[in-house]
Amino acid sequence: xxxxxxxxxxxxxxxxxxxxxxxxxxxxxTRVALVARRGERLAExxxxxxxxxxxxxxxxFAHDVCHRDEVPVLLQEIARALGGLDLVIYSSGVGHPVxxxxxxxxxxxxxxxxxxxxxMAWLNPTAERFWRLQQGTIVGIGSVAGDxxxxxxxxxxxxxxxxxxxxxxLRNRVGRRGVKVVxxxxxxxxxxxVADFKNLPMVVSADRAAAIILRKAGRGVSTAxxxxxxxxxxxxxxxxxxxxxxxxxx
Amino acid sequence: MSRMRDALPGxxxxxxxxxxxxxxxxxxxxxxxxxxxxxxxxxLARSRGVPVVLRGAGRSYGDAALLAEAVVLDLSEMNRxxxxxASNGVAQVEPGVTFHDLWRSVLADGWWxxxxxxxxxxxxxxxxxxxxxxxxxxxxxxxxxxxxxLTMLLPSGELRTVTPETDGxxxxxxxxxxxxxxxxxGARVRLKRVHSGRLEVHAVAAQDLATxxxxxxxxxxxxxxVVGWIDAFASGGxxxxxxxxxxxxxxxxxxxxAQESLRAEAQDLPARLAGVVPKALLWRFLKPLTxxxxxxxxxxxxxxxxxxxxxxxRYRQTLAEFSFLLDYVPNWERVYLPGGLxxxxxxxxxxxxxxxxxxxxxxxxxxxxxxxxxxxxxHRPDPFLLTHAVDGxxxxxxxxxxxxxxxxxxxxxxxxxxPVVEAGGRFYPAKDAALPGELYRATFRDGQLERFAAIKxxxxxxxxxxxxLADRLLLP
Numbered sequence: 001x002x003x004x005x006x007x008x009x010x011x012x013x014x015x016x017x018x019x020x021x022x023x024x025x026x027x028x029x030t031r032v033a034l035v036a037r038r039g040e041r042l043a044e045x046x047x048x049x050x051x052x053x054x055x056x057x058x059x060x061f062a063h064d065v066c067h068r069d070e071v072p073v074l075l076q077e078i079a080r081a082l083g084g085l086d087l088v089i090y091s092s093g094v095g096h097p098v099x100x101x102x103x104x105x106x107x108x109x110x111x112x113x114x115x116x117x118x119x120m121a122w123l124n125p126t127a128e129r130f131w132r133l134q135q136g137t138i139v140g141i142g143s144v145a146g147d148x149x150x151x152x153x154x155x156x157x158x159x160x161x162x163x164x165x166x167x168x169x170l171r172n173r174v175g176r177r178g179v180k181v182v183x184x185x186x187x188x189x190x191x192x193x194v195a196d197f198k199n200l201p202m203v204v205s206a207d208r209a210a211a212i213i214l215r216k217a218g219r220g221v222s223t224a225x226x227x228x229x230x231x232x233x234x235x236x237x238x239x240x241x242x243x244x245x246x247x248x249x250x
Numbered sequence: 251m252s253r254m255r256d257a258l259p260g261x262x263x264x265x266x267x268x269x270x271x272x273x274x275x276x277x278x279x280x281x282x283x284x285x286x287x288x289x290x291x292x293x294l295a296r297s298r299g300v301p302v303v304l305r306g307a308g309r310s311y312g313d314a315a316l317l318a319e320a321v322v323l324d325l326s327e328m329n330r331x332x333x334x335x336a337s338n339g340v341a342q343v344e345p346g347v348t349f350h351d352l353w354r355s356v357l358a359d360g361w362w363x364x365x366x367x368x369x370x371x372x373x374x375x376x377x378x379x380x381x382x383x384x385x386x387x388x389x390x391x392x393x394x395x396x397x398x399x400l401t402m403l404l405p406s407g408e409l410r411t412v413t414p415e416t417d418g419x420x421x422x423x424x425x426x427x428x429x430x431x432x433x434x435x436g437a438r439v440r441l442k443r444v445h446s447g448r449l450e451v452h453a454v455a456a457q458d459l460a461t462x463x464x465x466x467x468x469x470x471x472x473x474x475x476v477v478g479w480i481d482a483f484a485s486g487g488x489x490x491x492x493x494x495x496x497x498x499x500x501x502x503x504x505x506x507x508a509q510e511s512l513r514a515e516a517q518d519l520p521a522r523l524a525g526v527v528p529k530a531l532l533w534r535f536l537k538p539l540t541x542x543x544x545x546x547x548x549x550x551x552x553x554x555x556x557x558x559x560x561x562x563x564r565y566r567q568t569l570a571e572f573s574f575l576l577d578y579v580p581n582w583e584r585v586y587l588p589g590g591l592x593x594x595x596x597x598x599x600x601x602x603x604x605x606x607x608x609x610x611x612x613x614x615x616x617x618x619x620x621x622x623x624x625x626x627x628x629h630r631p632d633p634f635l636l637t638h639a640v641d642g643x644x645x646x647x648x649x650x651x652x653x654x655x656x657x658x659x660x661x662x663x664x665x666x667x668x669p670v671v672e673a674g675g676r677f678y679p680a681k682d683a684a685l686p687g688e689l690y691r692a693t694f695r696d697g698q699l700e701r702f703a704a705i706k707x708x709x710x711x712x713x714x715x716x717x718x719l720a721d722r723l724l725l726p
Contacts, residue, residue: 072257080300080319084275125260132263133276 003029004218005087005137009078010034011065011122012092014041016191017141020210021089023049026057028214033078036092037064065092065118072125079129087217088126089139090119095156095193108155115159120166127170130179137180139217140167144185144225147234150250171222180220184213187230202229255298258321266322269583270311272590272651273683275318275718277303281327285435288323289407292433292714295321296405301716304429306376307348309369311593312683313718314380314428320716323433325375331355332436339441340398345375345434352441353569354514361441362499362569364396369576375434380680381426381634384573385475385497388628390442392639394425395632401436405714409435419635423705426634428679428720431709445502447511448566449475452496455557459490459608462626463643467600469496470628475572478626479556481549482611482647489611492626493556497572517570519578532579540585540650545622586650591622594663594685595646595678597629602673603643610645610666617662619655621647635698635705636724638676646681660684679723690723699724 008025012018014036025032026049034042039062046058059081063074079085094114096107123138130136145153146160164183171181188200189209209226216224225231240248258278267274278300280291295302303317305324315322329346336359341352350370352363365384367377374393381394390396399413402424410432412421424431452473456462462478469476473496480492502508510516522528527535539548576582583591598606607626614620625646629639647666649659663684667677671692677685691699703725706713713725 072260073255076257076300076319079276083318125257128260129263129276132261133265135265 004214005030007079007082007084008032008087008089009075009082009085010089010091011063011118012036012090012141013045014038016091016093016193017186017189017206017209017213018089018091019045020206021091021213022058024207024210024214025087026053029057030087031057031059031082033059033061033082035061035063035074035078037062065121066113068117068121071121075122075125075129085126085129086135087137087139088122089141089213089217090122091141092118093141093143093193095145095153097196098153098155100151111155111159112162115156116162116166119163123166123170127174127179127181131174131177134177135179137182137217137220138167138170138174139182139184139213140164141184141186141213142167144187144230144234144237146185147238148245148250151246152250168222180217182213182217182221183223184216184226185223185230185234186213186226187233189226202227202233258294258298258300264322266305266316267308267590268312268314268316268683269309270591270593270651270683271583271587272592273313273316273718275313275316277317277320277322279322279324281324283327285403285409288325288328288403288433288435291321291323292403292405292407296712296714302405302714303717304375304379304433304715306346306373306379307371309367309372309376310380310719311591311681313722314680314682315376316718317716317721318718325433326373328435329373334359336361339443340438341441342436342438343374344436345378346373347375348373349377352439353517356441357444357447357512357514357517357569360444360512362444364390364440364442365393366573368574370570370574371577374437374439376429378425378434378437379427379429381632381637382680383627383629383639385477385627387639388470388476388630389474391630391632392426392634392637393439394422394634396440397425397437398440399438400424400434402432403435404432405710405712420705420709422633423635423702426636426638427702428636428717428724430706430715430717430720430724432715444499444512444569446500446505446508447513447516447569448500448505448508449497449569449572450500450504451565451567451572453556453560453563453565454494454496455492455553455561456494457491457557458488459611460604462490462492462494463604463607465494466626466628466643469494472496474498476628479552480611480624480626480645481553482614482621482624483546483549484553485615490608491553491557492624493553493560494626495572497567500566511568517568519570519574529578530580533581533584536579536582537585540622542620546620549622589651589653589656591648591650592659592663592683593646593648593681594666595644595681596667596670596675597638597640597642597644597678598670598673598675599640599642602675606669606673606675607643607645609669610647613662613665614647617658617665619649619659619662621649623648635702636679636694638678640674640676642675644678646678664689679719682719682723685723687723687726 013034042060049058143160262278305315333342475497
């Protein structure tokens with residue numbers, strides 16, 4: 001398999017899409033740093049990767065993305081440990097279930113912290129670095145859920161919509177110096193986040209999603225729906241007028 | 251815990267490359283202009299737990315002045331000539347003074363550096379750290395042999411001045427010590443008297459490798475400068491064929507316009523080729539030819555011309571024209587982009603040279619990776635701890651790097667190196683990018699590496715100073 005990136009960092013690598021991305025990258029020969037809160041889980045994943053590779057290809061760094069003040073020095077430490085850095089993926093995300101009548105500020109703040117502010121904390125210094133080096137690829141894992149404000153997930157939708165806008169703005173800043181910023185909008189991916197939902201349509205495995213994301217990242221596309229047919233679904237959903245959309249149970 | 255430390259300022263990040271542009275890395279670059287600022291940078295790096303790599307003009311082809319994610323102490327702006335005594339030809343320089351800065355300052359007084367590299371752009375600090383040589387290695391040795399005194403800043407912050415007499419061990423280890431023992435912050439160097447800005451050059455052709463070596467050896471005591479170019483594409487009985495250039499300084503009574511030729515402006519390389527093509531654009535014309543068929547053609551034509559109308563010719567060239575061939579086509583290294591180039595230079599004792607070089611040329615051809623530029627020189631040993639020289643010859647081979655040949659090329663370099671080790675030869679680390687560390691280390695059989703490590707332990711016990719090259723070859 002051809003290696004697309006030499007040194008990669010995946011934030012949110014302990015489960016779901018992030019874990020699958022880390023495993024995929026390592027299987028291509030990329031040296032990869034795994035960041036997540038659960039150090040023990042990271043160690044298990046890295047152990048698998050390194051045993052399969054026969055070398056130390058995965059490094060782990062336990063970190064809670066809410067601890068934003070740790071990020072600048074940790075990012076430098078990771079780049080040093082890897083021997084470079086040319087791909088940074090922000091994959092940390094949380095989607096707390098909220099009922100139609102629930103207004104929980106605690107849950108909402110948590111989602112904004114993890115899904116948005118954590119991304120800003122990691123991707124700001126990353127963007128500064130890549131801007132100066134005139135190279136590098138940033139990938140942010142957003143969601144089709146960010147394309148519309150749905151009654152069922154106000155804060156989750158907001159966090160992802162804000163992430164999309166932030167990533168677009170980053171792209172418009174650093175893209176002019178050759179840095180790629182890829183907004184990924186997965187549909188339903190078979191991860192712990194959707195484990196409680198039944199009968200979801202067009203579900204793909206995390207492994208399949210990771211393969212698509214890395215292909216898109218390698219090409220440096222601006223926005224990648226995963227899988228691609230979600231682009232059409234999103235187009236339809238976004239074109240529904242608000243006065244109709246507000247009555248839909250989506 | 252390291253995480254509690256502060257980050258280095260993100261605004262210092264730059265992409266730093268070797269001259270061959272096949273090796274590069276991000277680093278936190280600082281360009282101090284005095285010793286106090288160097289101390290601050292060393293202290294900053296130490297407090298952050300980050301290694302420091304020393305860098306001059308970045309003219310080492312490979313990874314001598316690189317280390318991924320390290321603090322890069324770039325000394326190119328500490329570039330003052332602090333003292334010049336035209337009566338005895340001794341200059342006191344800061345480490346960022348380049349060969350160019352130096353010769354332009356002293357030539358009008360009738361002096362020229364004892365040793366210069368094939369490009370005038372390297373710094374003397376870098377040149378001493380890698381103990382560079384020129385086309386007159388047999389007669390004049392290495393740059394380090396003309397250094398009278400070094401001032402170095404140890405990672406501890408101690409400023410120490412060393413000469414061969416006061417601390418011969420440290421002096422002979424710092425020079426050629428890959429910048430691993432301390433930061434050279436000043437040097438006193440001795441230059442040589444010249445009476446003219448021109449050289450008497452003799453060009454001859456050789457039809458095979460044995461003739462090349464014989465002619466170069468015969469010339470070594472009659473001519474100060476001896477350099478050979480080899481057509482690495484030629485095979486069979488013509489393998490190793492090439493052109494040799496010998497040169498001596500013109501004596502005072504041989505040049506009626508001597509005084510005029512000593513003006514720095516008289517040495518300026520022409521800005522246009524044949525008075526027409528701006529040389530700054532020349533690399534763009536060469537780029538389409540920088541492939542195997544193109545280089546085969548260029549090498550063949552060069553040999554044909556040199557072995558017919560150019561054979562056995564004597565002419566005069568300015569010092570700069572003869573010495574700085576690599577500056578003749580500005581930005582020539584760009585023809586090798588995007589992959590860049592690497593160079594491999596091995597040194598082989600006289601008796602073994604023909605066999606080893608013939609084998610190297612054959613290995614290149616068999617691998618489908620003939621060298622685009624091959625250069626032969628004559629050498630002698632020098633007194634430095636990590637000396638690369640032997641009583642023998644060196645062959646420097648340039649190779650283009652591409653995405654598809656990179657792995658094969660690195661394997662080829664290892665293959666090229668093996669016969670050198672067997673023959674008791676050495677390698678030139680200043681240019682290296684690809685040599686396996688164990689092969690480099692195998693060339694030191696008398697405890698030199700252990701002695702160097704012991705000195706490193708004394709001057710830099712925390713291993714603050716590192717480089718990708720030193721990590722690979724010297725102190726893994």
